[in-house]
Amino acid sequence: MDEAVERRASRRGIWGWMFFDWAQQPFHTLIITFVFAPYFAASVASDAARGQELWGYATGIGGLLIALSSPVLGAIADATGPRKPWILFFSVLGVVGCFMLWQAVPGMENIGPVLFFVALAVFGMEFAAVFNNAMMPDLVPRSELGRLSGSAWGLGYVGGLITLICVLGLMSASPETGRTLLGLEPIFGLDPATHEGDRASGPFTAIWYIVFALPMFLFTPDVVRRASASGAVRRGLAQLGRTLKSLPSQRSYFSFLISSMFYRDALNALYTFGGIYAAGVLGWSIIQIGIFGILANITGAVGAWFGGRIDQRFGPRFVVACCAVLLTVSCLLVISTTKTEILFMTVAASGEGSRLPDIMFYFAGGVIGAAGGAIQASSRTLLVDQVERERVTEAFGLYALSGKATTFIGPLAIAVATGFFASEAFGLSAQDAQRLGVTPIIVLFALGLVLLPWVKSRHQGAAAATES
Structure with missing residues (x-):
């Protein structure tokens, strides 16, 4: 009981740590997924295919550097103790990288510097998260880690959603109409013709991070x-x-x-190819895909928060297993849905409109968002259970390594499967080949589930100790 009291940070310190997720999530929402990455591919690079290729190299190099160095730096940090100096160092790198994305003007000839700053932003922001995650077990007793992680992850989703609405509704405007998604002229006189609203997502992300990461630096206790x-x-x-x-x-x-x-890997591939699948199989517009993304962020916040409560009650392994099952079922719903089919059953004749497939896909997207938020939050708790507190930074480094070093598996498996089913030997339509092409995601989730019975959690012991 005394140990639990000693390990509890102040309320202000806990909220400071939670606000790091709020501060960092817009980097993934605005830069990596919804705003800057599509802008870069469509308007900065010479063509969309070349832009996608270059973006992959930039983010891949940043991820590779993290994979190679995170276990080493994590072990060094554990040997010395404090994590905040590491977070500060990598935060500076990430903030500089985001700020400099403003320089990515449409059609620029030399895009090398932009690619460098993209890689720098990925390297800095992701590494700062590794060391921030390592602070978690020193803030509350073990029995409360699940709720803490889930609440912080949910808070991060809310932050990402708010910044996405701010950028799309107030800053990023169509060059044709000069209006934002809310039908407004861009604030601060941002020029739609030169995509200043899209480019401003970089500095906006950096400023948001600086403001909302400060409480962690000021109030959250660090180890001696x-x-x-x-x-x-x-x-x-x-x-x-x-x-x-x-x-x-x-x-x-x-x-x-x-x-x-x-x-x-399966979850990242699901996020990456969900919009592509919706556009190719269901014929969705960018607006519909955007609504899909907003829905996934909302349910992700709710799922992470609610999953944290279940984690506290039943343990992180239970949450991870349930969410993996839900994600597998959602994948089955996705591949069984077309413009005319739901669960492989016809609901409308070819050429006739039906809203049911769209509704089903939105439903699947909501479940994916909720289960994805919960499984990522509980994974942090489950990792903490595997090591002693003195080695937790090293553990998060290895966790980053295992995630970054194999991110190619999901996309490559989907590419190979799609090409396989699209071959003349099967005689399938392009849509059917695309549907079957995402089936490797189900296999990856199944492989993850098979190994979970060997994973132990300290949840039961911690709960019993707290009750006594």
């Missing part, structure tokens, strides 16, 4: 320095070497890293 920085690299690398050597014998920890690798 465990050792001198001198020799920290040697000690950190030695500890990492011991961890990697013993990892296969740590069945629960090793199984979790592999399991989460599969279901996170």
Whole structure:
């Protein structure tokens, strides 16, 4: 009981830590997904295909650098103690990268600097999250970690949603009409002809991050320095070497890293290809896909918050398993839905309009958002259960490695499957080939589920200790 009291931060400190998710989520919402990335591919690069290729290289290089260095830096951080200096350093890199995206003017000849700053932003923002996540187990007793993680993740979704509405409704305007999504002229005199509203998403993300990350730096307690920085690299690398050597014998920890690798790859592929699938199979417009994204953000916030409460009651492994099942079922709903079919059953003749397939797809998107938010939040809690508190930063580094090093699996499997079913040997239409092409996502979720029984959680023991 005394240990639980010692590990509880002040209310202000806990909220400061939670607001980091609120501060960082707009980077993923505005830069990586909905605003800057589509603008870059469509207007900055020479053509959309080339833009998609270059964007993949920039974000991939940033992710690769994280994968290669996060376990090492995590181990070094654990050897010294405090995480805030690391968060500050990488935050500066991420903020500079986001600010400089304003320079990405349409049709620019030399886009090398833009690609550099994209990679820098990914590297800085993602790494700051690794060290911020590692602060979590020192804020509340183990029995409350699930609720804390879920609430913070849900708060992040709300932040992403608000910033998306701000940018699309007040800043980003169509060059043809000069109006935003809300039918308004862009604020601050942003020029639609040169896509200043889209480019402003970079500085806006940076300013939002600076403002809302401050409470964490000011109020959230950090761990005390465990050792001198001198020799920290040697000690950190030695500890990492011991961890990697013993990892296969740590069945629960090793199984979790592999399991989460599969279901996170599946979830990322589902997010990436959901809009592409909706456009190709259902013929959705950009506005419909945008509504789909907003819906997924709303249900993601609710799902993460509610999942945190279930996590506290039944443990993180239960939440992860249930969400993986829900995501698998949602994938089945998606591939069984076309303009004329639901669950492979015809609901409208070819050429006749029916809203039921659209409604079903929106429903599936809502479930994907809710389950995706909950599974990511509870994964943080489940990871904390696998290691001692003194090694948690290293663990989040390995978690980042397992996620970043294999992000190609989902997209590559979908590409291969789509090409396979689109071959003349099957004689399928392009839509049917696209439907069957996303089936590897179901396989990845299933692989993640198969490994979960070997993953242990300290939830029951923590709950019993708290009650006593």
